Amino acid sequence: MTPAITDVVVRDIRFPTSRTLDGSDAMNVGDYSATYVVLRTDDPRLEGHGLTFTNGRGNELTVAAARALAPHVQGRTLESITGDMRAFFRALTQDAQLRWLGPEKGVIHMACGALINAVWDLWAKREGKPVWKLLVDLPPERLVELVDFSYITDALSPDEALDILRRLGPTRPAREAEMRRDGYPAYTTSTGWLGYPDEKVRRLCREAIAEGWTHFKMKVGPDLDGNARRAALMKEELGPSRTLMMDANQCWDVGEAIRQMKALARFDPWWIEEPTSPDDVLGHAAIARAVAPIGVATGEACANRVVFKQLLQARAISFCQVDSCRVGGVNEVLSILLLAAKFGVPVCCHAGGVGLCEYVQHIALFDYIAVSGSLKDHVLEYVDHLHEHFVDPVRIKDARYLAPQAAGYSITMKPASLDEYEFPGGRAWRG
């Protein structure tokens, strides 16, 4: 008997991270939060968990959106969903009334991400596999059926997607064994938050170097002099053998991005992340042309596969940083991995926040084993925040993510954490 989803519980979970300026950048000062979905089933031992990440205030909106979408999930058997996930994805994203609120963007789409990822967690737990392994074990034909190709067929047809997946089929086992042995290469964002004083940045850099990190990201902001000063400080700590990336978190216009990066080029940054609005495909393309060989990276705030399609078509990005739950969950991430593979652009998923590292390790492993087949220019973001709240947290060793082994999507939080940080009634928020 396939389990049936009997109940969709949505909880508003918030961590008061703004009190310490963890996660501060040019545009965001947040309380890392989760719209946390639990799919209960008629098997009391089996639940699917999923979340979408938000930044504090407004988490109640994605919570309400997940509840508005819940009728598309509640009462269905797992098999009726996994048997035609393209239809399930479209039922959620093309709801005839709710789609006006997007379509496929912002609050409503982030809620889709939480629900769809919860289904994947449920499916993987039912199969007794981590999500990455569930994906790796699906044949190319089944993987293609998971993708909604609407609006992307001008860049990637189902047949092309099938070719990409089939090409790597025979060599999947070797890469799987490599990943189980070595893990997936990561970089750290934990050292260079904008709100940290210089001495804290130096200390964190030294600690991270001692732990074996080789790629470091710093935040940059509107003040060029301040950016240059902090970049010099980071470079001094990193030395010539380690790699520095910069992240502007959308704080510049196109012209200003070009001006700043020409000035900051002397610090040899590998990429400039989010130089301008995440909606500005043509702007990113203009910046990319102007600042090469520095690569342009973006994605954490890009709404959906249509935006990524264009960033790739316009040769606007050298690194694709899709977020695991801003877009419509595993299914839409898969479409973006395939698009990136078609255009030869490495996917380096956005992580951090709360739960994002837990999610993206599955995506990165699957991408390497079955879609891109390459580690060249691939590094996965790691931020050392809030992992203690997860039942199966990420494990980092020698600056690499170790392959998760527990069944599911690694996103299940500890019941005590959920209770303590539930907003507004949890202990962390009272008084």
Next chain:
Amino acid sequence: MTPAITDVVVRDIRFPTSRTLDGSDAMNVGDYSATYVVLRTDDPRLEGHGLTFTNGRGNELTVAAARALAPHVQGRTLESITGDMRAFFRALTQDAQLRWLGPEKGVIHMACGALINAVWDLWAKREGKPVWKLLVDLPPERLVELVDFSYITDALSPDEALDILRRLGPTRPAREAEMRRDGYPAYTTSTGWLGYPDEKVRRLCREAIAEGWTHFKMKVGPDLDGNARRAALMKEELGPSRTLMMDANQCWDVGEAIRQMKALARFDPWWIEEPTSPDDVLGHAAIARAVAPIGVATGEACANRVVFKQLLQARAISFCQVDSCRVGGVNEVLSILLLAAKFGVPVCCHAGGVGLCEYVQHIALFDYIAVSGSLKDHVLEYVDHLHEHFVDPVRIKDARYLAPQAAGYSITMKPASLDEYEFPGGRAWRG
């Protein structure tokens, strides 16, 4: 004394339009709804009203978003807002926590639209002028100060905007007199909804022709044969002297849009509206190149000025159909009018729904008098729905919008209508 905003009331208003298939198209079957904002002031005779349009379920999300943003409005004096509207716009759209839910798109941005438009209604009522006239009476320097140029300076600088506005300054009075005398040319969408039976379409066409309409829009869908049959029927009724437009409501991929429009070209449509995803700038550009001289139109689901900037830069649209409340209210609409003027593309605002016709007449009048200075290829959408609920409804004569004369943004609904259609407690929704 400038009034102070003492209270922000947000109401969930829904009309059960899906019962009659009014407003049905290829993607949406909705209950026309409004997230309705009232700004109460310390002057009991003075309130500002604004709404954002939604399509039924999910209106509770934009309601919750407006409440989440209300702290940026509540307690402020009107003068403190109107004295620096660029800063006010950025306070709403760049809230350090809420912006993660967009940024500047979907639920959160639509709620900004409701609040910002409510401020404009309040300002105009305080000045005793309709919003279009309040705008027309502002000097170019003041108009430029209303605009947030973030992310658009690569296409339009403040100085260029100033030049556009100054060029038309001396001739504003003549166009204002013309508009007061003749009104603004309109087209009708009321005849060609996808859910209507053929005989109803024929009857509505004949009635509209008798009323003097010259431009008619029909809905098209995935079925080419059905589209062709209905287009032939419309053309038969309209004859060679009237103009037919087509609206696909995003139902096609890029390749399919080109295929269908090549086949439908024999019906001589003036424009094809929303041929594909509203996020697909490059896709629209490809369609525009392929189907010329049929013009591509889009905008009702385009999230913000950054998307419009790119549609214009890429020469992807021949008609700019910005929505009055999906983007951030009058201020962001103004930035889009200026961008369109720079690129020489006519703005034909999206209307229909509930309250959108009431809004857009102000925008169109202001655009003609102060920004574009032209009526060539300009027609304003008109849909004959739900006007009876407004205190100062649109007035149509000989297929033209007559210039509104009452103070405000024409968006104030009758108290009895608000009570009857409030969801879920109003009489229309009980039982």
